[in-house]
Amino acid sequence: xxxxxxxxxxxxxxxxxxxxxxxxxxxxxxxxxxxxxxxxxxxxxxxxxxxxxxxxxxxxxxxxxxxxxxxxxxxxxxxxxxxxxxxxxxxxxxxxxxxxxxxxxxxxxxxxxxxxxxxxxxxxxxxxxxxxxxxxxxxxxxxxxxxxxxxxxxxxxxxxxxxxxxxxxxxxxxxxxxxxxxxxxxxxxxxxxxxxxxxxxxxxxxxxxxxxxxxxxxxxxxxxxxxxxxxxxxxxxxxxxxxxxxxxx
Amino acid sequence: xxxxxxxxxxxxxxxxxxxxxxxxxxxxxxxxxxxxxxxxxxxxxxxxxxxxxxxxxxxxxxxxxxxxxxxxxxxxxxxxxxxxxxxxxxxxxxxxxxxxxxxxxxxxxxxxxxxxxxxxxxxxxxxxxxxxxxxxxxxxxxxxxxxxxxxxxxxxxxxxxxxxxxxxxxxxxxxxxxxxxxxxxxxxxxxxxxxxxxxxxxxxxxxxxxxxxxxxxxxxxxxxxxxxxxxxxxxxxxxxxxxxxxxxxxxxxxxxxxxxxxxxxxxxxxxxxxxxxxxxxxxxxxxxxxxxxxxxxxxxxxxxxxxxxxxxxxxxxxxxxxxxxxxxxxxxxxxxxxxxxxxxxxxxxxxxxxxxxxxxxxxxxxxxxxxxxxxxxxxxxxxxxxxxxxxxxxxxxxxxxxxxxxxxxxxxxxxxxxxxxxxxxxxxxxxxxxxxxxxxxxxxxxxxxxxxxxxxxxxxxxxxxxxxxxxxxxxxxxxxxxxxxxxxxxxxxxxxxxxxxxxxxxxxxxxxxxxxxxxxxxxxxxxxxxxxxxxxxxxxxxxxxxxxxxxxxxxxxxxxxxxxxxxxxxxxxxxxxxxxxxxxxxxxxxxxxxxxxxxxxxxxxxxxxxxxxxxxxx
Ligand SMILES: Cc1cc2nc3c(=O)[nH]c(=O)nc-3n(C[C@H](O)[C@H](O)[C@H](O)COP(=O)(O)OP(=O)(O)OC[C@H]3O[C@@H](n4cnc5c(N)ncnc54)[C@H](O)[C@@H]3O)c2cc1C
Ligand code: FES
Numbered sequence: 001x002x003x004x005x006x007x008x009x010x011x012x013x014x015x016x017x018x019x020x021x022x023x024x025x026x027x028x029x030x031x032x033x034x035x036x037x038x039x040x041x042x043x044x045x046x047x048x049x050x051x052x053x054x055x056x057x058x059x060x061x062x063x064x065x066x067x068x069x070x071x072x073x074x075x076x077x078x079x080x081x082x083x084x085x086x087x088x089x090x091x092x093x094x095x096x097x098x099x100x101x102x103x104x105x106x107x108x109x110x111x112x113x114x115x116x117x118x119x120x121x122x123x124x125x126x127x128x129x130x131x132x133x134x135x136x137x138x139x140x141x142x143x144x145x146x147x148x149x150x151x152x153x154x155x156x157x158x159x160x161x162x163x164x165x166x167x168x169x170x171x172x173x174x175x176x177x178x179x180x181x182x183x184x185x186x187x188x189x190x191x192x193x194x195x196x197x198x199x200x201x202x203x204x205x206x207x208x209x210x211x212x213x214x215x216x217x218x219x220x221x222x223x224x225x226x227x228x229x230x231x232x233x234x235x236x237x238x239x240x241x242x243x244x245x246x247x248x249x
Numbered sequence: 250x251x252x253x254x255x256x257x258x259x260x261x262x263x264x265x266x267x268x269x270x271x272x273x274x275x276x277x278x279x280x281x282x283x284x285x286x287x288x289x290x291x292x293x294x295x296x297x298x299x300x301x302x303x304x305x306x307x308x309x310x311x312x313x314x315x316x317x318x319x320x321x322x323x324x325x326x327x328x329x330x331x332x333x334x335x336x337x338x339x340x341x342x343x344x345x346x347x348x349x350x351x352x353x354x355x356x357x358x359x360x361x362x363x364x365x366x367x368x369x370x371x372x373x374x375x376x377x378x379x380x381x382x383x384x385x386x387x388x389x390x391x392x393x394x395x396x397x398x399x400x401x402x403x404x405x406x407x408x409x410x411x412x413x414x415x416x417x418x419x420x421x422x423x424x425x426x427x428x429x430x431x432x433x434x435x436x437x438x439x440x441x442x443x444x445x446x447x448x449x450x451x452x453x454x455x456x457x458x459x460x461x462x463x464x465x466x467x468x469x470x471x472x473x474x475x476x477x478x479x480x481x482x483x484x485x486x487x488x489x490x491x492x493x494x495x496x497x498x499x500x501x502x503x504x505x506x507x508x509x510x511x512x513x514x515x516x517x518x519x520x521x522x523x524x525x526x527x528x529x530x531x532x533x534x535x536x537x538x539x540x541x542x543x544x545x546x547x548x549x550x551x552x553x554x555x556x557x558x559x560x561x562x563x564x565x566x567x568x569x570x571x572x573x574x575x576x577x578x579x580x581x582x583x584x585x586x587x588x589x590x591x592x593x594x595x596x597x598x599x600x601x602x603x604x605x606x607x608x609x610x611x612x613x614x615x616x617x618x619x620x621x622x623x624x625x626x627x628x629x630x631x632x633x634x635x636x637x638x639x640x641x642x643x644x645x646x647x648x649x650x651x652x653x654x655x656x657x658x659x660x661x662x663x664x665x666x667x668x669x670x671x672x673x674x675x676x677x678x679x680x681x682x683x684x685x686x687x688x689x690x691x692x693x694x695x696x697x698x699x700x701x702x703x704x705x706x707x708x709x710x711x712x713x714x715x716x717x718x719x720x721x722x723x724x725x726x727x728x729x730x731x732x733x734x735x736x737x738x739x740x741x742x743x744x745x746x747x748x749x750x751x752x753x754x755x756x757x758x759x760x761x762x763x764x765x766x767x768x769x770x771x772x773x774x775x776x777x778x779x780x781x782x783x784x785x786x787x788x789x790x791x792x793x794x795x796x797x798x799x800x801x802x803x804x805x806x807x808x809x810x811x812x813x814x815x816x817x818x819x820x821x822x823x824x825x826x827x828x829x830x831x832x833x834x835x836x837x838x839x840x841x842x843x844x845x846x847x848x849x850x851x852x853x854x855x856x857x858x859x860x861x862x863x864x865x866x867x
Binding site: 006014016017027032033034036038039045046047049050051053055056057058059060061062063064065078079081083084100101104107108111112115116117120121122124126128130133134135136137138139140142143145146149150152153185187188 | 279289290292293294295296299307347349350351353354355356358359360361362365367382383384385386401402406407408410415416418419424426427448449450451478479480513515570597600601602604613645715757758759760762763764765767860
């Protein structure tokens with residue numbers, strides 16, 4: 001395999017030193033067989049520039065830490081191979097999220113806020129009985145819940161979303177998917193009305209303008225648009241059901 | 250005068266993986282204030298990466314009928330090669346079913362029993378009964394008498410961690426992420442909390458607490474190649490060790506997996522070999538039949554790992570920029586089989602190496618996988634040596650796993666220990682006052698400030714953190730791997746001591762200011778090398794083979810002299826750990842044969858010796 005000389009153009013900015021304006025810095029690196037951006041960025045940091053900031057944790061496309069804009073597209077850097085890219089590679093931090101420095105962004109705070117806002121935990125009035133056998137569940141249902149729970153909170157869908165880029169409080173595809181996860185779960189006792197209050201707004205399902213970038217960018221291949229449609233359908237039903245009551249009072 | 254922020258709480262939990270979060274939930278349930286620190290958002294913790302499952306003897310699936318805590322206990326003790334404390338194993342096995350059910354109540358979508366007849370891959374017919382339909386099912390894992398490993402498809406760790414974290418969020422427990430504990434605050438008797446460095450700003454913080462819990466996970470990244478996340482650097486363990494009074498237990502017990510993909514170390518499951526994959530050397534020779542004529546590639550994990558390293562050492566490894574490796578060949582299974590039955594492997598190959606296993610060979614090498622050793626605690630999770638300090642999860646040596654951990658028992662440990670230890674933490678905390686002299690806090694922060702200033706100014710030297718670190722990783726890989734022997738371990742100890750001295754003279758090349766990643770690495774390195782020395786020196790002194798610890802020069806388990814646990818201390822100013830020993834607790838099951846055939850280290854060693862003899866004769 002002919003080895004290329006790669007040129008990385010990387011966004012540099014440290015919010016702790018606002019007097020130094022953001023700039024792009026170039027690094028050269030010899031490509032190696034099987035090289036991922038994880039390998040490349042670590043080589044650059046260890047051999048050329050120990051100040052470079054970026055995030056990896058699992059380096060196996062499981063934890064969602066390493067999303068960044070790779071030649072303009074939100075991608076997991078750990079599973080991006082250099083051989084699939086041209087020899088000039090531009091790396092920028094994900095938009096929408098607060099910048100920690102260089103390629104590192106604070107997705108954690110954003111997702112925690114989203115979880116709080118959507119109350120993303122099981123709402124139940126039942127008590128746990130340590131002596132009792134578990135409640136039964138149909139395996140099909142269990143698999144359905146798991147399918148909706150596969151989101152790794154990497155933020156690729158949010159970064160590529162036109163609404164999230166202009167509307168700070170939009171919960172985005174990840175948020176809507178999270179709501180869908182609890183809607184399909186029979187253990188969650190929230191009524192459609194209660195969900196409606198969480199997502200039946202412009203910050204929720206109605207903020208989406210349907211550009212579909214979320215689904216295209218999802219590294220887990222989650223059916224985000226289908227989830228949106230599902231939640232909207234349930235919202236519409238809840239909205240209709242709510243009307244007579246409103247008239248009554 | 251130092252500038253730092255101070256936070257006071259009842260319970261400080263360092264680490265937001267499954268073990269840390271479960272402990273925090275338990276303590277908070279008792280009405281205590283809890284702060285959790287984590288390097289990363291909780292959901293990015295390494296626990297998320299576990300795919301296989303969590304053991305609990307529910308006995309709901311056909312191959313699990315009749316399972317109960319007694320059998321789980323027995324499997325765990327045998328698995329540990331009699332290195333565990335049996336009172337802990339008993340408590341664990343009894344509590345695991347409750348832990349799994351509580352996770353179901355909180356929201357984990359465990360796979361469920363579907364009634365009906367099924368044919369297993371080996372042709373056996375089984376039937377799941379209607380009366381168990383909808384209850385939590387289980388899959389098969391190595392070393393268990395019954396199918397006992399509860400799972401959610403291939404995302405068990407993910408669903409457990411997300412569910413656990415949802416309860417942490419719901420309860421309003423405070424989490425400070427991107428906050429790294431860099432020292433414990435203590436006076437040699439009591440632990441009062443920790444000094445931490447913010448990974449956003451570089452600022453120092455002092456956390457004062459009535460009790461402190463280490464839940465920082467394993468140390469896989471001491472080894473050059475590991476299946477672990479890159480943040481698993483054993484930091485909680487070296488913080489405890491640095492106190493001089495808290496020992497680490499059984500650090501020489503390190504588990505390896507045969508087929509981590511080179512260079513990234515991502516796991517290629519055993520399924521590849523199970524379905525008929527071969528291992529090849531640099532001459533494309535299939536070497537396993539030479540060593541293990543009967544079982545070939547399907548000898549047990551530790552045996553295959555040992556053979557691969559042995560073969561590489563003889564000079565048959567494929568040279569690469571990342572060091573020598575071997576090949577895994579599944580091409581002969583055919584494109585159709587690979588892209589249906591082994592799709593996961595095909596995806597990993599494509600995503601992380603850019604190769605197509607239907608036409609390319611897969612570079613593999615035995616890879617560090619799990620750390621059985623850690624902060625030595627009693628059955629309540631209380632660390633030896635310091636009041637008010639606890640440890641849970643992979644960071645702890647509780648000691649449930651002894652010298653070999655069974656798959657599925659570590660996820661179960663994180664949650665069971667979190668429940669048990671969390672309760673003990675709460676009891677302790679409710680009876681403890683926070684009377685930490687502020688002068689002590691100042692001193693501890695000052696010491697860290699000085700370390701940081703020395704690194705930034707380069708006053709003590711110009712050693713390069715990444716170079717030393719690489720040498721430490723290589724030393725462990727080469728001399729403290731799967732096969733061990735006296736001369737090699739001695740080499741490792743000598744080399745690591747040299748690296749340790751040099752690591753006290755690091756100098757940065759960047760400014761080291763704010764959230765500097767180079768500074769973070771430099772602060773960790775001396776502690777990591779100390780852990781490496783505990784592993785190597787402990788292994789050198791343990792002159793027997795037990796579980797994952799396989800000595801070529803002492804191939805048998807030696808219960809007469811070694812039915813005991815290593816305790817490694819680091820006295821102030823030392824350049825080697827001080828080793829002490831304590832007996833393991835045997836309450837129910839006296840030492841005997843593990844009954845694993847070749848997977849037992851002792852038996853494997855016996856066959857190895859026999860082969861060598863055959864070789865000599867022939
Ligand atoms: C690839 C792989 C697959 C696995 N599969 C299985 C399986 O199927 N079944 C099974 O039982 N086990 C499995 N294991 C093992 C199991 O996943 C781990 O042992 C377990 O998840 C460890 O959990 P923990 O809570 O102890 O630590 P972790 O999940 O590693 O969490 C550690 C936490 O500590 C924090 N931390 C670390 N240092 C500091 C510091 N200095 N300051 C502040 N915070 C800090 C981190 O941010 C993190 O939040 C697997 C392991 C690997 C590597
Ligand atoms: S590092 Fe975990 S997803 Fe990339």
